[in-house]
Amino acid sequence: MKRLFLLIALILSTLATEAQQRPNIVVFVVDDMGWMDTSVPFANKVYPLNERYHTPNMERLAREGMKFTNAYATPVCSPTRVSMLTGMNAANHGVTNWAMPFKNQNSDNPDAQLGFAAWNINGLSPVAGIPRTAYATPFPQILKEHGYITLHVGKAHWASAGTPGASPHNLGFMVNLAGHVAGRPYSYLGEDNYGNIQGKPYDVHAVPDVAEYFGTDTYLTEAITLEALKTLEAPIRNNQPFFLHMSQFAVHDPYNPDRRYMQKYLDAGLSQIDAMYASMVEGVDKSLGDIMDYLEKKGVAGNTLFIFMSDNGGLSLAYAGRGKAHTQNLPLRAGKGSVYEGGIRVPMLVKWPGVVRPSTVSHFPVIIEDYFPTILEIAQVEKYEVVQQVDGMSFVPLLKSPNKKAAERALVWHVPNKWTSDDGPGINYKSAIREGDWKLVYHMRDGKLELYNLKADLGETTDLAAKHPKRVKALATKLGQRLRQWEAPMPLFKSTGKPVPMPDEVPQSIN
Amino acid sequence: MKRLFLLIALILSTLATEAQQRPNIVVFVVDDMGWMDTSVPFANKVYPLNERYHTPNMERLAREGMKFTNAYATPVCSPTRVSMLTGMNAANHGVTNWAMPFKNQNSDNPDAQLGFAAWNINGLSPVAGIPRTAYATPFPQILKEHGYITLHVGKAHWASAGTPGASPHNLGFMVNLAGHVAGRPYSYLGEDNYGNIQGKPYDVHAVPDVAEYFGTDTYLTEAITLEALKTLEAPIRNNQPFFLHMSQFAVHDPYNPDRRYMQKYLDAGLSQIDAMYASMVEGVDKSLGDIMDYLEKKGVAGNTLFIFMSDNGGLSLAYAGRGKAHTQNLPLRAGKGSVYEGGIRVPMLVKWPGVVRPSTVSHFPVIIEDYFPTILEIAQVEKYEVVQQVDGMSFVPLLKSPNKKAAERALVWHVPNKWTSDDGPGINYKSAIREGDWKLVYHMRDGKLELYNLKADLGETTDLAAKHPKRVKALATKLGQRLRQWEAPMPLFKSTGKPVPMPDEVPQSIN
Structure with a gap:
C-alpha cells in the first residue's frame, strides 16, 4: 500500500513538474x-x-x-x-x-x-x-x-x-x-x-x-x-x-x-x-x-x-x-x-x-x-x-554552444518568379546556394553563374566565378541536385516552351 | 514519511479530479x-x-x-x-x-x-x-x-x-x-x-x-x-x-x-x-x-x-x-x-x-x-x-428540480427607445413587468397601463387593467421602484424637457 501511494505521488509530481518545465x-x-x-x-x-x-x-x-x-x-x-x-x-x-x-x-x-x-x-x-x-x-x-x-x-x-x-x-x-x-x-x-x-x-x-x-x-x-x-x-x-x-x-x-x-x-x-x-x-x-x-x-x-x-x-x-x-x-x-x-x-x-x-x-x-x-x-x-x-x-x-563546429551544409534560395516589373540586383529569376563562405548566384534568364566569398566580400561586389571554375561547378551541381530533388518550379522559355535549365545543366557556351 | 506521501498523493489526485469535474x-x-x-x-x-x-x-x-x-x-x-x-x-x-x-x-x-x-x-x-x-x-x-x-x-x-x-x-x-x-x-x-x-x-x-x-x-x-x-x-x-x-x-x-x-x-x-x-x-x-x-x-x-x-x-x-x-x-x-x-x-x-x-x-x-x-x-x-x-x-x-416552488419574483423589461420609425404593437417607448401570471405593460407616450393574465391569455388579447386597478397599481409601483433604483434611462417630453414619468407617477387623469 505504501509503495502504491509512493508510486502515485511520484507519477503525479513528475507529471506536474514536466508540464511546468516545457x-x-x-x-x-x-x-x-x-x-x-x-x-x-x-x-x-x-x-x-x-x-x-x-x-x-x-x-x-x-x-x-x-x-x-x-x-x-x-x-x-x-x-x-x-x-x-x-x-x-x-x-x-x-x-x-x-x-x-x-x-x-x-x-x-x-x-x-x-x-x-x-x-x-x-x-x-x-x-x-x-x-x-x-x-x-x-x-x-x-x-x-x-x-x-x-x-x-x-x-x-x-x-x-x-x-x-x-x-x-x-x-x-x-x-x-x-x-x-x-x-x-x-x-x-x-x-x-x-x-x-x-x-x-x-x-x-x-x-x-x-x-x-x-x-x-x-x-x-x-x-x-x-x-x-x-x-x-x-x-x-x-x-x-x-x-x-x-x-x-x-x-x-x-x-x-x-x-x-x-x-x-x-x-x-x-x-x-x-x-x-x-x-x-x-x-x-x-x-x-x-x-x-x-x-x-x-x-x-x-x-x-x-x-x-x-x-x-x-x-x-x-x-x-x-x-x-x-x-x-x-x-x-x-x-x-x-x-x-x-x-x-x-x-x-x-x-x-x-x-x-x-x-x-x-x-x-x-x-x-x-x-x-x-x-x-x-x-x-x-x-x-x-x-x-x-x-x-x-x-x-x-x-x-555557439562556437560548436556544426556539420557543414549548403543553404539554398530559389526564386523562379518575377517579383518586380523590372529586374533589379539579384531580383527576379534567381537561385543561390551558400556553402561555408562561398555563395553561387544563378541567373535564370541568361544562365550566368556568379561566385562570391562572403567572408572577404560581404557586399558581393566581386564575382570570382572566372577565377574558381571548379568551385562554380561543384556548387552549381549541388544546387541543381537540390532543385531536382525538390522538383522545384522553374519558369519556361516562351520561345521553346521548355523550362529554364538547372544551374548545372546550363550549356557550357553560355558560361 | 508514509503519511507525507499519502497526503501528497491525496492532494494531487483531488486536484486532478476536481479539475476534471468542473x-x-x-x-x-x-x-x-x-x-x-x-x-x-x-x-x-x-x-x-x-x-x-x-x-x-x-x-x-x-x-x-x-x-x-x-x-x-x-x-x-x-x-x-x-x-x-x-x-x-x-x-x-x-x-x-x-x-x-x-x-x-x-x-x-x-x-x-x-x-x-x-x-x-x-x-x-x-x-x-x-x-x-x-x-x-x-x-x-x-x-x-x-x-x-x-x-x-x-x-x-x-x-x-x-x-x-x-x-x-x-x-x-x-x-x-x-x-x-x-x-x-x-x-x-x-x-x-x-x-x-x-x-x-x-x-x-x-x-x-x-x-x-x-x-x-x-x-x-x-x-x-x-x-x-x-x-x-x-x-x-x-x-x-x-x-x-x-x-x-x-x-x-x-x-x-x-x-x-x-x-x-x-x-x-x-x-x-x-x-x-x-x-x-x-x-x-x-x-x-x-x-x-x-x-x-x-x-x-x-x-x-x-x-x-x-x-x-x-x-x-x-x-x-x-x-x-x-x-x-x-x-x-x-x-x-x-x-x-x-x-x-x-x-x-x-x-x-x-x-x-x-x-x-x-x-x-x-x-x-x-x-x-x-x-x-x-x-x-x-x-x-x-x-x-x-x-x-x-x-x-x-x-x-424543475417543479421546485421558487421564490416569486418580478421580471422587468424596459425600452425607452424608438427602435422602429413607426410604433408597432408593444414596440417603442414601453416598459413591462411580469409577476406570476400577471403582466403590466406601460406605454410611455400616453401613460397608458395594460394588464394581462398570461395563464389565461397567452396572446395578450384582453386588457384587464380596468377590471383590476389594485393589481395595476401594485405592479406599476413595483415597476417604478425598480426603474428608479436602477436609474433607468427615460425619454424626455420635447414639449417640457422633462422625462417621461415613471409608471407609478403617471397622473391619475391619464389612466
Whole structure:
C-alpha cells in the first residue's frame, strides 16, 4: 500500500513538474525589417545605419541572449512564412513568391522572355488536394497536439482566401488575432480604422479584430501588442506552455508615422520618410520590450525562449522613397526580393535563460526552415508525424554552444518568379546556394553563374566565378541536385516552351 | 514519511479530479429566433408553425434535457447580450437598444413627441470611464480567471468600435472567431465572401475570420460551426473545462437561402421567403446537432452543460416579407422589438447529463440576466468580485428540480427607445413587468397601463387593467421602484424637457 501511494505521488509530481518545465516559446517576427534597421550591429562593426535607429529592446535582447550574424530568410514574405511553419525550403514547398489575397491569382509579373513557373500560388495548406498549395503539417499543429497553447497575433499571409490555409486556426493556432489573407495592413493608423472605413471601397488589407482602437491614435503595432498580452493571460495563469507567434505588420509599407517617435528622428535630421520608417522600427522595438516586460512581470520570462527575426531583407526599391535604391541595407547588397545578402540576411536574436549565455554571438549560418525542428526540439516533442520532407536542421546545439563546429551544409534560395516589373540586383529569376563562405548566384534568364566569398566580400561586389571554375561547378551541381530533388518550379522559355535549365545543366557556351 | 506521501498523493489526485469535474459549458445562441420557429412546441400544444419547421436537433436536445416554456430575453439584440454577460437587467445596465457599429451614434429613431433617453449607446465596457457604456465585469472574464478556456464564435455585438467592449478579448474571451461590431452579417453566402467583396464599398457587416470559405458554397452558419469545433480541440485534448459562446448570426436578416434545406420547404408549399427562413432555421439546427455530435464523439458530452436559446423574439415587421406583420410568433403577440410576449419570450433548452433529467419541462419564468449567476454556479466559482449590481438569479435549483416552488419574483423589461420609425404593437417607448401570471405593460407616450393574465391569455388579447386597478397599481409601483433604483434611462417630453414619468407617477387623469 505504501509503495502504491509512493508510486502515485511520484507519477503525479513528475507529471506536474514536466508540464511546468516545457518552455514557453515566443517568435517575434518583424515584416520587411532589414539587417541594418537596428542599433544592434549584426556586421563586424557599427555602421551609420546602426547609429540611425534606436532599438533599445533589441539591444537588451542581444545582451540577454545570442546574436546570429548569419541568419537567413527567403527574399519575400510568404516563402519565409511557409518555410518557418513547415521546415521546408522554399524550393521544396514551392511557395516561391507571395500569395495573393484571393486564390488562383498569380503575384508574378508577366515577362516577355519567360513564362510562369508552376509555383504554389495559393500558399500553404494543411489539407491535401488543394490546387497549387504546399501540403504540409505546420508545427503549431504539432505543438497544439502536445499541450501547447498556440497563439497567432498579427500578420498571417500563409495562404489565399478560399483555401484552408487562409485561416491560422487550420495551421494549428488556437487563437488568431488580426491575421488575414493580405500581406500588409491598409493603414497603421487608428484614425483610419486600420482600413475599415465607411464610404471607401472594400480593401482586403483592412485589419480585422482591432475595432476597439478605431478612431483612436493607437498605432497598429501598439494595438496588436496590447492584444497579444491579453492572449497570454490564460496560459500563464493556467501554467500551460504557450507558443506565441507575434507577427508584426510593421515595418512593411504603407509608411505611416508612429507619432510616438517621429520628432526625435526629424530632429536628428532625417527626411520625413526616413523618420517615418525609423519611427516604425522603434514602435516595433517598443512592442518587443513590452512583451519581454510582461513575461518578466508575470514571472515566466525565465522559462521562455524568445526569438526575434525578420521575414526578409529591408525594402530597397526606388519607389519606397527612402534614399537611393538598394542602399538601405549597406554593407549588404540590394534588399527585399533579392537573393543577394540584402534580401535574405536578417537580424535574429535568441534569448533562452539557463541555456543561451548572455551576450553571445553565433556566426554559423541558420535559415528559416531550421525553426521547425528547433522549436519542436525545444518543446520536447520527440515523436511526431508530418506529411512533408523537413529540410531544416535544429539549431539547438548552437544555442547551447555557439562556437560548436556544426556539420557543414549548403543553404539554398530559389526564386523562379518575377517579383518586380523590372529586374533589379539579384531580383527576379534567381537561385543561390551558400556553402561555408562561398555563395553561387544563378541567373535564370541568361544562365550566368556568379561566385562570391562572403567572408572577404560581404557586399558581393566581386564575382570570382572566372577565377574558381571548379568551385562554380561543384556548387552549381549541388544546387541543381537540390532543385531536382525538390522538383522545384522553374519558369519556361516562351520561345521553346521548355523550362529554364538547372544551374548545372546550363550549356557550357553560355558560361 | 508514509503519511507525507499519502497526503501528497491525496492532494494531487483531488486536484486532478476536481479539475476534471468542473463541467464544460456551451451556450448556443440563435439570433432573432422566435418562440415558434422550431418543431419543439414551447406552447401547450403543437401549432401550425411547429409543424412548418424541421429542427430534429432541437427536439433531441429537448428529449435529453429540460424545456423552459417561460424563458425571456429582451426585445432586441444588444440589451440581451449585455444582460447575459453582466447579470444586469437592461434597465440597470442601460443598453436598452442595439449598439451601433461605430461609437457615439444612437440607433434610436428621431421622434416628434419624445427626445432621446440617456441610454448607453456604446454598449458594454469592462473598463470604467468610457462614455455611454455599461461598466461591468463580464462572466467570461471570471471563468477565464478560474481556469476555463473561454471561446466566442459568431456574432458579438456587445459594444461599438472605438470602445474596449468592441473586442470579445476584453470581455474575457480567450478566442474570438468572427465576432465583430455589427449586429448582422452582410451575407451568409460564401459566394459573396460574406461581404468581403472587392469592388464594392466597405461594409462593417462583412464577417471576419472566414476567408477560408470565400468563394465556396459554405453557408455562414456551417462555416462558423466548423470553426467552433476547431476551437474545442485544444481544451478537450488538454482536459480543461471550456465555455463556448456559440453565437449564430442566423436567423437574423438578410435572408439568404441555406440551399441544403431550401427545396424541402418549397416542396412543402412555402413561399420563397418563408422557405428561405425555414432553411436558415434548419441550418442552425444542424449546427446545434454537429456540436452535440462532436462533444459525444470526443467523450465530453457527459460533462457538458448545453444551453440553447434565442436573443429575442422572431422578427415580425412587415418589411421582412414573411406573411402578415406580427403573425410570425402566434400564438404570441407581436415580435422582435416588442415587450409583448412575441418580442421577449424565447425558446430555451438545457441539457446537463446527470443533473437535468431527460424530457423535463420547467414553466418557471427565467430571464437572460439569470445566465450570469447560473453559469458561475455551474462552473463552481464561489467567490468573485464584480463592479456591477447583479440582478439575475441562478436557475440551477430549477435544473435540479424543475417543479421546485421558487421564490416569486418580478421580471422587468424596459425600452425607452424608438427602435422602429413607426410604433408597432408593444414596440417603442414601453416598459413591462411580469409577476406570476400577471403582466403590466406601460406605454410611455400616453401613460397608458395594460394588464394581462398570461395563464389565461397567452396572446395578450384582453386588457384587464380596468377590471383590476389594485393589481395595476401594485405592479406599476413595483415597476417604478425598480426603474428608479436602477436609474433607468427615460425619454424626455420635447414639449417640457422633462422625462417621461415613471409608471407609478403617471397622473391619475391619464389612466
